[in-house]
Amino acid sequence: MAIQDSVESYIEIKTQEEMDCFFDSVNGFHDGLIKEFHLINDAYIDKHLSMVCGFKYNMRILIQRQWEKPSAVELLLGDVVEMNLPKLNYEIYNSFGTLHISKANETPEITINLDGNVFVCRKMLYREVSEWMGRESRFGDEIIVNNSFPVEKLEDGWVLCSNCFEAWQPINRKVLKCPKCFF
Ligand SMILES: [Zn+2]
Known part of the structure; x- marks a missing residue:
């Protein structure tokens, strides 16, 4: 829901x-x-x-x-x-x-x-709001103060990190930051 x-x-x-x-x-x-x-x-x-x-x-x-x-x-x-x-x-x-x-x-x-x-x-x-677990930001786009690795857009809303090749589906985000490459 x-x-x-x-x-x-x-x-x-x-x-x-x-x-x-x-x-x-x-x-x-x-x-x-x-x-x-x-x-x-x-x-x-x-x-x-x-x-x-x-x-x-x-x-x-x-x-x-x-x-x-x-x-x-x-x-x-x-x-x-x-x-x-x-x-x-x-x-x-x-x-x-x-x-x-x-x-x-x-x-x-x-x-x-x-x-x-x-x-x-x-x-x-x-x-x-128990669906709102995890690292994802819920009240607006993530706040990014360091450069993140470029992200490649795949089909069906999936994206791919150019650094570690993690693929994920961002939820309503303009800013795309790899969930695995923390920095
Ligand atoms: Zn990554």
Whole structure:
């Protein structure tokens, strides 16, 4: 089953109880890692160089686990107001979330703590994306900072690495980088 790109495919977390259930269901992302994240600002500078304010950052995070059901989860964080990422080079041992609704202001403050990497936001949704295992980039093209070996296009969407002759079928990628020749 292909993964749909609609907000209906996500489940929103609205209470602390739902938050606790969610982190229980993924065992605190134990033996997991942050594979990818993508942050978009609603504010922008237009083609006439005017700044259109309304700063608001929404974010997607892909977490992969060494366990099944689910093996991978996507988090959708709305209105991210703070991030602190001091431990990106570590696997996740444990994680949790808190959801706080003050009586004066009904917009919740949500804190996600992925083993020391902290995201504070106003809205949180998630979905299982267990097909999204492996090295493949899911939120856009791969980011390549070194030259990679040329890739030859074969039939039926297959491509061939000119260096190691690995053949593979890239998923919706403009940038083609051999999955075997790491550098
Ligand atoms: Zn190769």
